[in-house]
Amino acid sequence: MTTLRKKYHDLGNKINTALMYIGAVKDQVEMYGGSEEDKKYFGNTIKKCLVAENVLLELDQELSAIKAVAYSLTDPDKDLKELALEAKARNQDVKLLVIDNDRGLCTIIKEKYEGRGFKVETAIDADSGKRMLLSWVPDILLLDLYLNVGMEGVDILRFIRSEKLPVKCAIITGETDEDKLKDVRALQPDEMLIKPVMAAQLTAKINAMVSSLRRK
Amino acid sequence: MAATPEGIRLLWKALEGAHERVAPAVWDAMDIFCVARLDEMIAIASRAGEGPVPVEDARVITALADRVRRFLQGFKRSSDGIGGVKDGVVMLSPIALELVAHYVGNDLYKIILIADVYDAFPEPLAAGAGVKIIANATMIKDFLKDLKEKTR
Numbered sequence: 001m002t003t004l005r006k007k008y009h010d011l012g013n014k015i016n017t018a019l020m021y022i023g024a025v026k027d028q029v030e031m032y033g034g035s036e037e038d039k040k041y042f043g044n045t046i047k048k049c050l051v052a053e054n055v056l057l058e059l060d061q062e063l064s065a066i067k068a069v070a071y072s073l074t075d076p077d078k079d080l081k082e083l084a085l086e087a088k089a090r091n092q093d094v095k096l097l098v099i100d101n102d103r104g105l106c107t108i109i110k111e112k113y114e115g116r117g118f119k120v121e122t123a124i125d126a127d128s129g130k131r132m133l134l135s136w137v138p139d140i141l142l143l144d145l146y147l148n149v150g151m152e153g154v155d156i157l158r159f160i161r162s163e164k165l166p167v168k169c170a171i172i173t174g175e176t177d178e179d180k181l182k183d184v185r186a187l188q189p190d191e192m193l194i195k196p197v198m199a200a201q202l203t204a205k206i207n208a209m210v211s212s213l214r215r216k
Numbered sequence: 217m218a219a220t221p222e223g224i225r226l227l228w229k230a231l232e233g234a235h236e237r238v239a240p241a242v243w244d245a246m247d248i249f250c251v252a253r254l255d256e257m258i259a260i261a262s263r264a265g266e267g268p269v270p271v272e273d274a275r276v277i278t279a280l281a282d283r284v285r286r287f288l289q290g291f292k293r294s295s296d297g298i299g300g301v302k303d304g305v306v307m308l309s310p311i312a313l314e315l316v317a318h319y320v321g322n323d324l325y326k327i328i329l330i331a332d333v334y335d336a337f338p339e340p341l342a343a344g345a346g347v348k349i350i351a352n353a354t355m356i357k358d359f360l361k362d363l364k365e366k367t368r
Contacts, residue, residue, distance in 0.1 A: 024286045028304035084336030102322060108329045146223060174321035196285050196325035199332030
């Protein structure tokens with residue numbers, strides 16, 4: 001049943017990704033000016049996007065139906081709310097550290113995930129972040145790349161790897177230049193997300209890291 | 217350079233030094249696909265005042281933020297110092313692109329996290345969330361205004 005759940009979860013993610021790409025194509029086509037002939041051509045592209053979108057939405061509905069059956073088979077008396085409460089109770093053993101130089105962002109993430117049961121602490125610079133890593137020993141780390149004056153996030157990741165700290169690390173950065181991200185990827189973070197990240201995506205990644213912690 | 221206050225300051229300085237320009241077509245696209253959606257978010261969040269933001273409104277704000285996110289993530293680097301809109305892709309000169317990615321990325325990320333509704337417990341956003349959404353959306357708009365001014 002776990003495999004089935006994982007399958008519909010993965011399928012749901014794929015559908016969302018496809019919808020996202022179709023949305024991006026629609027945005028770009030809508031934005032394109034060009035000649036009347038171009039407009040006619042792109043008008044057809046928009047129509048095709050709408051058809052594809054509808055197919056995906058139908059698939060999503062079918063998937064939801066399968067999901068409902070899967071839930072009823074595993075937990076006949078439990079609905080989404082109860083499962084979420086169970087997850088919240090389980091999360092109380094999980095320590096989440098956020099290292100980001102944006103204090104406002106740290107507060108938002110802390111409030112959000114404390115509400116979902118996690119123990120959350122924050123640090124706004126590399127030094128206090130390293131201290132928290134050693135003294136508080138988090139299970140999961142959400143790490144920004146740019147902290148005090150430069151890309152110290154990568155130093156923290158390097159520190160984690162060299163000290164073999166048992167923490168799952170997700171890099172969350174606004175950096176999109178692949179050349180600059182090479183060093184970071186070489187250190188194999190558990191997750192790598194480019195800002196702005198959708199909240200559902202962030203939660204899914206955190207949940208995936210929690211699951212992998214529990215499998216150990 | 218970086219999304220730290222010092223990094224952002226250096227990027228602005230570098231932008232002035234490099235005399236980068238941003239093509240008018242980019243600003244047209246930015247107005248339609250980013251600023252108009254930010255305005256819509258501000259209008260929706262304003263309805264709640266300092267009170268809680270209803271679930272439906274929060275979901276609309278999230279959807280708008282997602283569309284802005286997708287628009288911005290489609291930007292590509294241009295090497296001609298001015299960029300433009302080519303084949304439906306927004307091209308920005310390197311420093312302007314870095315500023316947009318770091319500055320707008322962070323504020324939009326905050327809006328997304330604030331406006332997120334937990335599906336298992338779909339409750340209105342806490343009082344004050346609307347004010348924070350407006351503040352962040354306004355900061356993005358102000359940044360874009362500054363960028364437009366400095367790359368004219």
